Amino acid sequence: MNEGYTGIARPDICLFRFTRPQDFTKAAAFGVTLGVVLQGEKLIKLADQDLTVDPEQLIVITREVAYESRATRATKDRPFLGLSLLFRPEQVAKALVALAEAGGTSSDEQTSAFQLPLDGDIVDALDRLLRTLDDPLDRTLIAPLINEEILFRLLRSDAAAAVRAGVGPAQDATRILEAMQFIRANPAKKLSVESIAKTVAMSPSHFAHRFTAVARTSPMRYVREVRLERAKALLGEHGARPGDVATRVGFETAAHFTREFKRRYGVPPSQFLPR
Numbered sequence: 001m002n003e004g005y006t007g008i009a010r011p012d013i014c015l016f017r018f019t020r021p022q023d024f025t026k027a028a029a030f031g032v033t034l035g036v037v038l039q040g041e042k043l044i045k046l047a048d049q050d051l052t053v054d055p056e057q058l059i060v061i062t063r064e065v066a067y068e069s070r071a072t073r074a075t076k077d078r079p080f081l082g083l084s085l086l087f088r089p090e091q092v093a094k095a096l097v098a099l100a101e102a103g104g105t106s107s108d109e110q111t112s113a114f115q116l117p118l119d120g121d122i123v124d125a126l127d128r129l130l131r132t133l134d135d136p137l138d139r140t141l142i143a144p145l146i147n148e149e150i151l152f153r154l155l156r157s158d159a160a161a162a163v164r165a166g167v168g169p170a171q172d173a174t175r176i177l178e179a180m181q182f183i184r185a186n187p188a189k190k191l192s193v194e195s196i197a198k199t200v201a202m203s204p205s206h207f208a209h210r211f212t213a214v215a216r217t218s219p220m221r222y223v224r225e226v227r228l229e230r231a232k233a234l235l236g237e238h239g240a241r242p243g244d245v246a247t248r249v250g251f252e253t254a255a256h257f258t259r260e261f262k263r264r265y266g267v268p269p270s271q272f273l274p275r
Contacts, residue, residue, distance in 0.1 A: 011143050014086075029061040031087050038081040042080070045067060045068045060154055121153055172202075187226050246258075
């Protein structure tokens with residue numbers, strides 16, 4: 001593994017290796033993110049809590065939130081090794097609906113992150129997931145199934161009761177899933193809370209409230225992230241230029257697109273190198 005981080009798309013995995021302690025770096029979670037430290041130690045600072053993560057525990061960030069992190073224990077002989085696994089909002093919403101229909105319990109507590117003791121079933125699933133990455137067929141067909149298994153195991157934990165509470169009435173949750181699918185199918189359209197709510201026959205205010213509860217992010221932030229994901233895919237295509245990509249994914253100006261892309265991925269679109 002190279003020094004620094006390596007991003008892998010579908011499944012959304014980021015691998016980390018540092019041979020010395022790092023300064024704090026800023027990041028933004030989207031959806032639900034699982035963090036695993038394989039060797040070393042990491043400190044994560046969120047608005048409402050500071051969490052130290054080591055190989056004895058897992059960390060789960062439950063919603064869209066800005067945070068800072070740094071590897072605090074790393075040497076050349078024993079480098080920091082870790083990974084993060086992102087579960088997209090629509091994937092989380094589907095899992096929450098399935099758990100609610102199966103009778104899963106919830107609570108009224110709100111939390112942006114929680115920690116779990118190292119779980120053998122999740123570790124086994126992560127090991128199987130990583131072993132699929134070298135085989136294109138396994139990565140296409142098997143990795144998504146293991147990814148779903150990991151998410152279900154996380155959401156079934158007692159610590160995730162607050163996340164399960166967001167699903168609410170099944171009919172509402174199903175409409176929110178339909179809205180997500182509509183956004184993904186139409187990222188270049190001029191979208192608003194009102195126009196999206198209309199497609200699923202909900203009032204704008206009720207739709208915005210329920211969308212945020214189920215998706216763990218607001219409707220328009222979800223639109224922005226979908227556009228950025230699509231832009232990243234287009235930039236990986238031969239000959240795709242940032243200015244053209246901005247228009248194709250629904251940004252009104254190239255400057256706004258460049259600013260948001262750099263905020264999300266750390267580099268401007270002109271310097272993005274797909275992996």
